Amino acid sequence: MNNVPANLRYTKSHEWVRDDHGVLTVGITDHAQDLMGDMVFVDLPKVGDALTAGKECAVVESVKAASDVYAPLDGTVTEINGDLGAKPEAINSDPYGAGWLFKFKPASAVAAAGLLDATAYENLLAAEG
């Protein structure tokens, strides 16, 4: 069973979002990293890039496959996880911690509330079987 922390928000495309006083941190879920297997490469957005909700903004590649990461919401990138260049495996070992991808400031301060909560995401995983 994959780990779905209760304090995070989620997207249908298997990103997680953590709200720290209005700055949102994004990564891919434990379920997503487990499906993809060993990560070997990430292509992250640049600080200052504009994000459009639902549009691809990063790529994570495992030995097995490349997968787009979608912007959870409209916003602007404020920070990227530069450590992943040398240690992409952090996405596998610590998807909700050291494996974070980027941070952004959402265009709307309340928009994160519209994302899936942990229960809704768990239901989505159960439905995907």
Place this chain on the structure above:
Amino acid sequence: MGRRTPLYAEHLRAGAKMVDFGGWDMPLHYGSQLAEHHQVRRSAGLFDVSHMRTVEIKGAQARPFLRHLLANDVNKLKMAGKALYGCLLNEEGGVRDDLITYFLAEDWFRIVVNAGPGEQDIAWFCQHAQAFGVDVIPRPELAMLAVQGPEAFRRAETVLGARTLQTLTALKPFQAVFAGDLFLARTGYTGEDGFEVIAPADQAVSLWQGFVAAGITPAGLGARDTLRLEAGMNLYGHDMDTMVTPWESGLGWTVALSEGRDFIGRAALERQLAAGLARKLTGLLLLGPGVLRSGQRLYSVHGEGVLTSGSFSPTLERGIALARVPSAAATGEECDVEMRPGRTARARIVAVPFVRNGRILVDL
């Protein structure tokens, strides 16, 4: 649900992520494909390859039969136990499968074929067997394990016993021997030293558990794929199939145009050779970060090509691939690979293997 090898329960017990491969439920990895890859390069790994099919050809005309069906010439096999790699072709010279043939006796050859095309291979053998009066005998009751890596032999001693191990280490590469019920061959698909064991299915579990207890850790099909790609070895269905000939698949070295031998596909191969070859298979090294993938297109000054296998090389820590390119493309030249729509990356054409016996053989 796919077919299961005798080791299915062992895979689940070891926490394998199972996937379909050629109609079989096989382990992709047991946690980390990268760790399993490195384990084989640095120490020793254990693979269940029981999805590969063992077929035997028996009869006085077994040798002439195989000389007619295989593009390589089994007349190279003079000593019992010697093995030969080669292709099974159709009349057009397309590759039906690649396989290893073991010479056991003048009236007895053992062949190991791939999981996917296996059933069709057996049907093809049967179709041609009558003319030669040979028997085609599939051996589905046999399992197959591969033990690969620099420590494969040393660690296997506790399982096989000192005497059997001595017999095994005395084998030259591509040589095999019976040891009781076990058939031991110094072959593999990783670019490392090691051996493969063909054993009765009811002994597979105890062998497996013995090897694991000896510190030979299980490795899945994921690691098997990156290991064989680094070793520059083709994968059937990806790097060659019925639509291409051995000439176009880096397998010209396995075609024996011995004088007077009429094998299936020979006329087509000779015609293609006379007309000139438009394409060849070569290695490809990505110069920047990223991962090469099967199906990506490449653009060279000589024209377009396509990647037939691609991955991330754990040993090189770079994207590597096999690619079918215009014949004029030369080793050392650079080209552009379309990584995703609208984004290209530079890559260099290199000779394979990328890695052999733990050593990197290409300039990074």
